[in-house]
Amino acid sequence: xxxxxxxxxxxxxxxxxxxxxxxxxxxxxxxxxxxxxxxxxxxxxxxxxxxxxxxxxxxxxxxxxxxxxxxxxxxxxxxxxxxxxxxxxxxxxxxxxxxxxxxxxxxxxxxxxxxxxxxxxxxxxxxxxxxxxxxxxxxxxxxxxxxxxxxxxxxxxxxxxxxxxxxxxxxxxxxxxxxxxxxxxxxxxxxxxxxxxxxxxxxxxxxxxxxxxxxxxxxxxxxxxxxxxxxxxxxxxxxxxxxxxxxxxxxxxxxxxxxxxxxxxxxxxxxxxxxxxxxxxxxxxxxxxxxxxxxxxxxxxxxxxxxxxxxxxxxxxxxxxxxxxxxxxxx
Amino acid sequence: xxxxxxxxxxxxxxxxxxxxxxxxxxxxxxxxxxxxxxxxxxxxxxxxxxxxxxxxxxxxxxxxxxxxxxxxxxxxxxxxxxxxxxxxxxxxxxxxxxxxxxxxxxxxxxxxxxxxxxxxxxxxxxxxxxxxxxxxxxxxxxxxxxxxxxxxxxxxxxxxxxxxxxxxxxxxxxxxxxxxxxxxxxxxxxxxxxxxxxxxxxxxxxxxxxxxxxxxxxxxxxxxxxxxxxxxxxxxxxxxxxxxxxxxxxxxxxxxxxxxxxxxxxxxxxxxxxxxxxxxxxxxxxxxxxxxxxxxxxxxxxxxxxxxxxxxxxxxxxxxxxxxxxxxxxx
DNA sequence: CCAGCACGCTAATCCGTATTAGTGCACGGC
DNA sequence: GCCGTGCACTAATACGGATTAGCGTGCTGG
Numbered sequence: 229x230x231x232x233x234x235x236x237x238x239x240x241x242x243x244x245x246x247x248x249x250x251x252x253x254x255x256x257x258x259x260x261x262x263x264x265x266x267x268x269x270x271x272x273x274x275x276x277x278x279x280x281x282x283x284x285x286x287x288x289x290x291x292x293x294x295x296x297x298x299x300x301x302x303x304x305x306x307x308x309x310x311x312x313x314x315x316x317x318x319x320x321x322x323x324x325x326x327x328x329x330x331x332x333x334x335x336x337x338x339x340x341x342x343x344x345x346x347x348x349x350x351x352x353x354x355x356x357x358x359x360x361x362x363x364x365x366x367x368x369x370x371x372x373x374x375x376x377x378x379x380x381x382x383x384x385x386x387x388x389x390x391x392x393x394x395x396x397x398x399x400x401x402x403x404x405x406x407x408x409x410x411x412x413x414x415x416x417x418x419x420x421x422x423x424x425x426x427x428x429x430x431x432x433x434x435x436x437x438x439x440x441x442x443x444x445x446x447x448x449x450x451x452x453x454x455x456x457x458x459x460x461x462x463x464x465x466x467x468x469x470x471x472x473x474x475x476x477x478x479x480x481x482x483x484x485x486x487x488x489x490x491x492x493x494x495x496x497x498x499x500x501x502x503x504x505x506x507x508x509x510x511x512x513x514x515x516x517x518x519x520x521x522x523x524x525x526x527x528x529x530x531x532x533x534x535x536x537x538x539x540x541x542x543x544x545x546x547x548x549x550x551x552x553x554x555x556x557x558x559x
Numbered sequence: 560x561x562x563x564x565x566x567x568x569x570x571x572x573x574x575x576x577x578x579x580x581x582x583x584x585x586x587x588x589x590x591x592x593x594x595x596x597x598x599x600x601x602x603x604x605x606x607x608x609x610x611x612x613x614x615x616x617x618x619x620x621x622x623x624x625x626x627x628x629x630x631x632x633x634x635x636x637x638x639x640x641x642x643x644x645x646x647x648x649x650x651x652x653x654x655x656x657x658x659x660x661x662x663x664x665x666x667x668x669x670x671x672x673x674x675x676x677x678x679x680x681x682x683x684x685x686x687x688x689x690x691x692x693x694x695x696x697x698x699x700x701x702x703x704x705x706x707x708x709x710x711x712x713x714x715x716x717x718x719x720x721x722x723x724x725x726x727x728x729x730x731x732x733x734x735x736x737x738x739x740x741x742x743x744x745x746x747x748x749x750x751x752x753x754x755x756x757x758x759x760x761x762x763x764x765x766x767x768x769x770x771x772x773x774x775x776x777x778x779x780x781x782x783x784x785x786x787x788x789x790x791x792x793x794x795x796x797x798x799x800x801x802x803x804x805x806x807x808x809x810x811x812x813x814x815x816x817x818x819x820x821x822x823x824x825x826x827x828x829x830x831x832x833x834x835x836x837x838x839x840x841x842x843x844x845x846x847x848x849x850x851x852x853x854x855x856x857x858x859x860x861x862x863x864x865x866x867x868x869x870x871x872x873x874x875x876x877x878x879x880x881x882x883x884x885x886x887x888x889x890x
Numbered sequence: 891c892c893a894g895c896a897c898g899c900t901a902a903t904c905c906g907t908a909t910t911a912g913t914g915c916a917c918g919g920c
Numbered sequence: 921g922c923c924g925t926g927c928a929c930t931a932a933t934a935c936g937g938a939t940t941a942g943c944g945t946g947c948t949g950g
Contacts, residue, residue, distance in 0.1 A: 233624075233687070233936090234687075235935090235936060235937085236936070236937065237936080237937095245899075245900085246899070246900050246901080247900090247936085247937080248899080248900060248901080248902095248937095248938080248939080248940095249898090249899065249900075250937090251936095251937055251938055251939080252899090252938090252939090254937090254938095255937095255938075255939095257938095257939095261940090262898085262899080262939090262940085263896095263897065263898065263899090264898070264899075265897085265898060265899090268898080268899085280686075280687065280710050280712075281687070282685060282686070282687035282688060283936080283937065284626075284687075284935095284936055284937075285626055285628070285688050286617055286620045286621045286626055286935085286936070286937095287621060287905095287935080287936030287937040287938090288936080288937060288938080289617045289905090289937095290617050290618065290621055290904090290905045290906065290907095290935090290936075290937075290938095291904080291905060291936080291937050291938045291939085292905070292938085293937080293938070295688065296669060296685075297665070297688070312647065316643065323666070323668050326668045326669070327668045327669065329669075330669045331668065331669055332665055332666060332667055332668055332669045332685060332688065333665070333666040333668050334628070334663055334664070334665050334666075335654070335663060335664040335665075335666065336663050337654050337657045337658045337662065337663055337664050349611070349613055353613050353615075353616060354616045354663060356615060356616055356617050357616055357617065357620075357626070357628070357663070375611070379563075379564055380563075564906090566905095566906060566907085567906070567907065568906080576929075576930085577929070577930050577931080578906085578907080578930090579907095579908085579909080579910095579929080579930060579931080579932095580928090580929065580930075581907095582906095582907060582908055582909080583908090583909090583929090585907090585908095586907095586908075586909095588908095588909095592910090593909090593910085593928085593929080594927070594928065594929090595928070595929075596927085596928060596929085599928080599929085614906085614907070615905095615906055615907075617905085617906070617907090618905075618906030618907040618908090618935095619906080619907055619908080620907090620935095621905090621906075621907070621908095621934090621935050621936065621937095622906080622907045622908045622909085622934075622935060623907090623908075623935085624934095624935060624936090891950100892949105892950095893948100893949090893950090894947105894948085894949085894950105895946105895947085895948085895949100896945105896946095896947085896948100897944105897945085897946085897947100898943105898944095898945090899942105899943085899944090899945105900941105900942090900943080900944100901940100901941090901942085901943090902939100902940090902941085902942100903938100903939085903940085903941100904937100904938085904939085904940105905936105905937095905938095906935105907934100907935090908933100908934085908935095909932100909933085909934085910931100910932090910933085910934105911930105911931090911932085911933100912929105912930085912931080912932095913928105913929085913930075913931090914927105914928095914929090914930100915926105915927085915928090915929105916925105916926095916927085917924105917925090917926090917927100918923105918924090918925085918926105919922105919923090919924090919925105920921100920922095920923095
């Protein structure tokens with residue numbers, strides 16, 4: 229008997245009870261007033277064992293029950309290697325916690341890609357197949373996020389997001405960048421360049437904000453340059469890079485312009501491959517990606533367990549990597 | 560507060576039609592004999608636009624009895640980096656095909672780990688959550704495989720497996736190893752060592768079998784040494800490594816023993832990190848991992864679509880990487 | 891001896907969508 | 921005036937599982 233999936237009706241017919249009884253035995257709810265004779269229960273359980281029956285995900289979700297499935301949504305394919313190096317650590321953390329929680333992971337690979345990015349609400353929104361969802365990605369559409377909140381879908385974002393009551397576990401970029409600026413100032417730097425978009429992704433905006441705040445409070449001159457070549461030509465003693473993959477390029481360009489003494493600092497983890505090899509001992513900080521993934525999975529499970537619980541909004545500290553590319557300014 | 564999702568019933572009430580009409584407008588099926596007046600259709604479409612309604616996957620999937628979920632089962636955690644480098648390419652292929660097929664991937668992270676490996680039939684078998692399953696892993700328990708077949712679970716294995724009617728997409732290791740042996744013999748090699756377990760994993764057994772067959776038919780002397788140090792001490796002109804990660808170690812050991820002229824060849828892809836850095840231009844062959852994953856997903860989808868279809872049993876050719884570590888024997 | 895109750899179970903309903911049989915209506919032809 | 925026909929749509933049902941009201945049976949207390 230190959231082909232059709234086994235249903236509760238099948239089990240019911242096999243054991244001579246009703247479908248409702250099978251459901252009751254399966255869920256074994258003490259609080260509901262219904263009771264099943266131990267003997268009947270055993271007969272049903274035996275049949276379930278013998279057939280390898282598992283409740284259908286879709287049927288259960290339709291009846292609004294959970295399946296111990298955590299969804300993972302990324303705005304790019306997860307596995308291809310360009311993105312993999314960046315996403316990998318998050319996934320390690322997510323997988324680790326999922327295993328501990330006894331949950332399976334559903335990767336939404338089917339979501340259609342429109343204009344180069346996946347969209348949640350294009351075509352089927354498959355998110356509802358999972359009990360809840362972890363969102364990964366540099367920037368996530370504001371409208372889509374709001375809609376997720378509005379529809380009451382349980383989710384946790386990896387990375388801070390703007391918007392009220394959006395639950396997230398993020399990295400404290402502002403503090404980390406601030407610390408790097410203060411360190412630079414302590415080493416005699418007074419004119420600093422920030423290279424990168426500075427937005428609209430929250431992770432970029434947070435970095436720029438930390439930069440601006442620290443410059444303000446230390447009295448250093450901080451300038452935001454979207455493009456590296458502008459910063460290289462400017463009169464700075466240190467360049468802070470939003471994208472660490474640009475570090476090799478930056479150092480090469482500075483040498484080319486006869487300014488090998490200018491410091492280069494990176495703000496986080498590379499999100500793409502470097503064109504020019506990066507220096508080994510780049511001064512930078514580490515985003516706690518594995519921990520972010522772990523905690524996001526953890527919080528999602530909590531949220532699924534108790535939908536009324538307060539949404540998590542937590543920033544994890546980044547760890548400074550000393551390196552050798554931030555040096556003292558000589559006068 | 561959380562709002563309820565919008566359903567077809569809502570749209571129907573808003574526009575004064577029936578739920579069925581909404582469904583019909585949405586799916587716009589020309590072949591079904593049903594027709595809707597352009598004006599009504601427009602009214603419904605406007606309401607859908609205005610509300611941002613998107614069909615609920617759960618309802619849809621329930622109606623057509625397919626979850627569009629492909630399960631992925633590995634005998635180790637997928638993401639941790641030790642295993643990641645090896646599994647990654649398979650997953651890229653699987654993900655790619657899943658996306659094309661409009662399927663999501665369910666990673667069975669919940670499966671309990673017993674004695675260091677995951678077991679399919681331990682605890683409640685969640686396999687049935689997916690429409691079908693892809694199995695990944697060096698060696699898969701024979702008993703568990705037989706049970707999968709017996710219980711009629713739709714599945715496809717990545718890598719050849721012993722056992723009747725086990726569907727797989729594997730790599731043709733025997734042919735690839737045979738080709739390498741013949742190449743070596745053509746370069747004057749007569750005494751070859753095969754280093755590795757040679758089993759019980761099918762991928763290892765296939766390599767050893769290819770080695771034995773090719774030695775036999777070329778008249779070369781082929782010896783199987785489970786351990787590298789044995790092979791290094793022996794009187795061979797070439798060493799074939801089951802595990803490419805051992806290549807650096809092998810070359811170092813040969814130099815240490817004053818035999819730098821001995822050729823070293825690797826049979827496939829490394830499954831772990833090297834202790835000693837491997838040479839850049841190692842002579843070896845490539846396992847078509849991405850393609851194997853792609854085809855496994857493809858065949859699984861076909862199997863799910865038509866459970867009566869013949870199980871796939873296919874070996875894909877490996878590509879030779881010329882390299883520089885297999886050289887001619889000088890007399 | 892019967893009311894009342896506890897037990898063990900089932901029938902019915904709901905969730906959201908897809909599909910099909912069928913219904914009501916208008917219009918045309920004779 | 922009546923039948924036939926085609927159009928536009930709806931009612932009903934299925935899908936798999938959870939839940940609840942309620943039904944029949946057997947036992948107990950008065």
